[in-house]
Amino acid sequence: MGSERQKHIRNFSIVAHIDHGKSTLADRLIEYTGTLTTREMETQVLDNMELEQERGITIKAQAVRLIYKREDGEYILNLIDTPGHVDFNYEVSRSLQACEGAILVVDATQGIQAQTLANCYLAMGNDLEIVPVINKIDLPSARVDEVVKEIEDVIGLEAHTAPKVSAKTGINIVDVLDAVVDRIPQPKGEDDAPLKALIFDSYYDSYKGVVAYVRVKEGVIHPGKKIKFMASNKIYEVTEVGVFTPGMMPVEMLYSGDVGYVTGSIKNVRDARVGDTITDAANPAKEALPGYKKAIPMVFSGIYPIDGAKYEELKEALEKLQLNDAALSFEYENSVALGFGFRCGFLGLLHMEIIQERIEREFNIDIITTAPSVIYKVFRTDGDVIEITNPTNLPSPNEIEHMEEPVVKASIITPTEYVGAVMDLCQTRRGVYINMEYIEQTRAVLNYILPLNEIIYDFFDTLKSRTRGYASLDYEMSGYQKTTLVKLDILLNSELVDALSMIVPEDRAYTKGRNITEKLKEVIPRQMFEIPIQAAIGSKIIARETVKAMRKDVLAKCYGGDISRKKKLLEKQKEGKKRMRQVGSVEVPQDAFMAVLKVE
């Protein structure tokens, strides 16, 4: 039946479509329960990564303990924050496993959006109690009654009694706390059973070592205890356990039902993987907690240091990032054009951009990223099937029987007036229409099968611009489909640049080749000699542009003998050079590698 203590614990997450106010609501809950003073609040506390704030999205799941006092007693509410972007669905799912319930925030001006549905289904799949909360009721454009109806009709959750709040102004926030206490079940589990604690997040701290965020399901955990990580089989002694207030506050013991952290001078996060179960080394549990939905990288690209000497540094940076990011994968790769680097696997394009930015900002390494690729399956004529994430490794056409590419089931919610525009976009991206449903006659849910390759570049941006920002997108992997694909190569000054090769559908190769050569012509600066830019399939050239030779030296601009000015100019030129990479005989700017992706 659970202990007296557990009656006063609730573990919950907040899920929502992006921008529906999850972080703002979390802040209000923190503020209301007095976990932080208003001054400490300043900015949204749960989004505390610098990058995250700039992009306004929640990336890493975090936790905070709220103390809520009301007439019938004092409750410990453990709030576990979850990310809202499709790239990070895996983090949502692992956070949800640590909870008994979830608040589903729906923006009263926007209603149900694609990720409202996706996150809600994810929570339902984890058997969580879902508490809908209608947010932004302070806005004049709020349509509370309609949104209640949408939630009831589309999701099938009772929503008349849902808290109707403004996370911004604080209206009715207490209703949310009451709903959490009254509707979300208390945790179960026995303190005297063998320890089972689920790691739902972790990060590397240079003083404490790996800090594992845990939900204790059974048993207790305290400093001095020898613990075993069931997947890695590693044993450590606990040095500290604690709770999030939201800073880390050490406590004597974590009991079953608790959410907190565990440290143990763990040097390597691979020993304490997210999703693993911690047990008692002396009295181990018979089996681990059911595994998480594993994060599988979907998008791969090469990352190379601009300065080849920084290869080791780049490796260390990736290792460090991996400590905090179970979904990031990398392996050594070698490119003729770019030298030593790494083939990295990401959840999606946003994830990739975030990693790139962190390498440059936090580790101060200038990098070149090559065109992202999905995982292609190549069925060889000799009967073997291989998986390709780097176009360079594609066997020659005569060795290929056929190829398959990954596809996703995409679900797009749009106001009905943009249905035509959305269908048109999906069509040009090789989409296959499945069906369309209506939400209250004003909006439509369009379901398509789309090649993953078509949506990893700029699908989302294009969708947004074609629907004036109103459409929302969610997608899930949906297997592989047979497609006729070819490798498109780019030659600079007649030399093949392996890092610019990409795999494209055969019927798109010509257009793509033309667009890429045109784009490269724009981004490659003039040099001392003429540079032909060619696109080729095998030995067949399908497009060509030329960068004309430079006529004047930069110094020619300096009249007279103003040395300091000349110096400045040379200095500036050196700065510019840093972002360049010598590829064969040609200097290629870093953004050329990304620019080729952005071509339609």
Ligand SMILES: Nc1nc2c(ncn2[C@@H]2O[C@H](COP(=O)(O)OP(=O)(O)OP(=O)(O)O)[C@@H](O)[C@H]2O)c(=O)[nH]1
């Ligand atoms: N008017 C009004 N604006 C709100 C309310 N709640 C949130 N907002 C605003 O909506 C925007 C998005 O809020 P966030 O809390 O960052 O949304 P989120 O769901 O956490 O978004 P991600 O972290 O990006 O997933 C911000 O500009 C908030 O200030 C509300 O109740 N009323």
